[in-house]
Amino acid sequence: MxxxxxxxxxxxxxxxxxxxxxxxxxxxxxxxxxxxxxxxxxxxxxxxxxxxxxxxxxxxxxxxxxxxxxxxxxxxxxxxxxxxxxxxxxxxxVDEPPTAIRHDVRGVARRWDAARLADVFTFRHVLETGAAEAAAARELTAAEREHLTAKLAEAGRADLADFRRRDSRLHLAIAEVTGSSALVSAVADVRMRLNELLDAIPLLERNIEHSREQHEQVVAAILAGNPSAAREAMAEHLAGTASLLRGFLG
The missing domain is CATH 1.10.10.10 (Winged helix-like DNA-binding domain superfamily/Winged helix DNA-binding domain)
Structure with a gap:
């Protein structure tokens, strides 16, 4: 060097x-x-x-x-x-910094320029902060509360290799307990697009730990019936993911 x-x-x-x-x-x-x-x-x-x-x-x-x-x-x-x-x-x-850790990142970066990244981040922010807020505003049934708590626990104990799948399932569960099938479909769509990006960057243990902490805050606010706190916690969580993606793919 x-x-x-x-x-x-x-x-x-x-x-x-x-x-x-x-x-x-x-x-x-x-x-x-x-x-x-x-x-x-x-x-x-x-x-x-x-x-x-x-x-x-x-x-x-x-x-x-x-x-x-x-x-x-x-x-x-x-x-x-x-x-x-x-x-x-x-x-x-280093003398030759990598474009990212994954071999396919160049193809991902070509498909996702700055404007398209900003578009998906905005869409995700609107959808998922709204989903968290709507979930917290509902009177959840015992089954819905149990479903959300179970998905939180699964994401919390997932190892690094399985974390993103469990993470996706928790975000879908939040949409599911809003009672809106259209919202579930929209969140699933944006998550599919997001996972293409996430799969192109490294898994960072500290980020995973932080995500778990933020998941707990989001779910706690939903279960407590606090829409504003749920929306704020989700917004902060999404912003952290966007920061990593902009850093590695920008």
């Missing part, structure tokens, strides 16, 4: 770039991954160049160093960066 070793006291590549501005929402891990990938893809930190120091980067992004390290570890596993120790150590962008 070519290392552009900075002399003592020099500023790492892109350290003052506005790309490293504070994050906006509660999806700190996912947005940190997105922001770092954007910086790499746009050449703010180029091949062989060093990311800003952890302390500085965490402060600029307004995230904890633990979250930043988790994001950097995810990018290491995906092959975008390498960490080195020693006097000139730090985290460096």
């Amino acid at each position: 070519r290392e552009r070793e900075a002399s003592a006291g020099s500023v790492p590549a892109g350290a003052e770039h506005p790309m490293f501005r504070p994050l906006r929402t509660g999806n700190a891990f996912e947005e940190t991954v997105e922001r770092l990938l954007q910086a790499i893809r746009l050449g703010v930190v180029g091949p062989g160049e060093k990311l800003p120091a952890e302390r500085e980067l965490a402060a600029r992004l307004n995230v904890s160093r633990v979250t930043l390290r988790e994001a950097i570890r995810a990018l290491q596993q995906a092959g975008f960066v390498q960490s080195r120790r020693g006097r000139y150590g730090g985290t460096f962008v």
Whole structure:
């Protein structure tokens, strides 16, 4: 790997770039991954160049160093960066960053340009936040409550290989307990499109953990009959997924 070793006291590549501005929402891990990938893809930190120091980067992004390290570890596993120790150590962008972890991502990216990605994200946001809100507004039967709780439990204990299937089933269950068959069909349609994208990016353990936490918040709000909380929790959950997809496929 070519290392552009900075002399003592020099500023790492892109350290003052506005790309490293504070994050906006509660999806700190996912947005940190997105922001770092954007910086790499746009050449703010180029091949062989060093990311800003952890302390500085965490402060600029307004995230904890633990979250930043988790994001950097995810990018290491995906092959975008390498960490080195020693006097000139730090985290460096690899010489040839991958387009993504899956071999078919280029074909996916060709089919899903920025406009089409934005379209599906908007459609999903409207559908699934509305589904969560509508489910929470209904007086659910005992069978519906049991169905939703069971699908939440299945998603919660799924291993990485099975998580996305169980995740899809939980999102469909939320639509199902609204009592609207048309809404179920629409959510199933958008989920099919979304899964093509999700299958092209790596599974990140920290994101899966965060998704499970958000699933619990959404379902708890639905079962408590709190439409606004259900809608807000679902919106935050969807925004985290969108951040990862924009980062890897953007």
